[in-house]
Amino acid sequence: xxxxxxxxxxxxxxxxxxxLCYYFSDPQLGAPDDAEQPEPDVRDEYEDAIRGxxxxxxxxxxxxxxxxxxxVADAYLRLHxxxxxxxxPNSINLDGIFKVLPNVCWTxxxxxxxxxxxxxxxxxxGAAHLKVILETGExxxxxxxxxxxxxxxxxxxxxxxxxxxxxxPAATLPVTLVMLEAVRDYRESHGRQVGxxxxxxxxxxxxxxxxxxxxxxxxxxDWLDPDWFRLGASSLLNDLLMQRTKMTTGRYSGPDYFxxxx
Numbered sequence: 001x002x003x004x005x006x007x008x009x010x011x012x013x014x015x016x017x018x019x020l021c022y023y024f025s026d027p028q029l030g031a032p033d034d035a036e037q038p039e040p041d042v043r044d045e046y047e048d049a050i051r052g053x054x055x056x057x058x059x060x061x062x063x064x065x066x067x068x069x070x071x072v073a074d075a076y077l078r079l080h081x082x083x084x085x086x087x088x089p090n091s092i093n094l095d096g097i098f099k100v101l102p103n104v105c106w107t108x109x110x111x112x113x114x115x116x117x118x119x120x121x122x123x124x125x126g127a128a129h130l131k132v133i134l135e136t137g138e139x140x141x142x143x144x145x146x147x148x149x150x151x152x153x154x155x156x157x158x159x160x161x162x163x164x165x166x167x168x169p170a171a172t173l174p175v176t177l178v179m180l181e182a183v184r185d186y187r188e189s190h191g192r193q194v195g196x197x198x199x200x201x202x203x204x205x206x207x208x209x210x211x212x213x214x215x216x217x218x219x220x221x222d223w224l225d226p227d228w229f230r231l232g233a234s235s236l237l238n239d240l241l242m243q244r245t246k247m248t249t250g251r252y253s254g255p256d257y258f259x260x261x262x
Contacts, residue, residue, distance in 0.1 A: 009060075129195075
């Protein structure tokens with residue numbers, strides 16, 4: 001018997017009807033019990049004119065967790081099951097999930113379509129930073145990383161980031177080198193400085209030092225500042241705390257003495 005899951009979502013739909021995102025506040029394992037309280041598939045919707053999207057609430061979604069993700073709603077339901085720790089990693093079928101998920105620009109107001117990036121940049125100019133995540137693990141070649149970096153900066157990106165950390169490989173020294181060369185050359189040709197964030201796979205303080213040396217040797221001192229270069233620290237933080245403890249006490253502590261959810 002297949003394992004199923006379900007939940008009610010807030011759905012964000014683009015201008016052309018493309019689903020962009022589904023947010024589940026309380027996903028559930030099993031099947032919904034329609035016998036007790038039947039619910040419509042969609043309750044309410046309204047237009048968010050600022051983002052150019054339709055927002056629908058109380059959208060009911062069900063998924064067969066043994067089969068590959070069927071669509072955007074199905075994929076987001078599985079991701080929320082993992083986030084809520086209702087299922088263990090590698091216990092549900094995520095085959096082809098990145099082929100199902102659409103490319104989306106994330107803003108402080110929520111997701112928007114990629115085609116809206118220029119309008120978003122204009123709207124947030126001076127008030128917020130526009131960060132573009134390249135997902136370099138999907139770009140295959142360093143030439144493609146260079147092209148993607150340049151296109152993002154031409155579109156107005158204030159920061160370019162290697163990846164979400166969900167696709168392997170994520171941040172690597174060669175990829176970060178190419179992105180640093182791109183922002184250095186872009187400032188020389190266009191007179192505007194753009195930041196870089198390397199995220200995914202940077203786990204130790206020694207790794208971080210390698211990246212800082214790379215920044216200094218490639219882009220220069222101007223980028224050795226948190227306003228212009230950042231590291232994804234979710235995995236790095238524990239090792240950094242252990243190294244600081246060693247400096248204070250003279251001995252290493254095990255990772256169990258620090259949060260594993262950082």
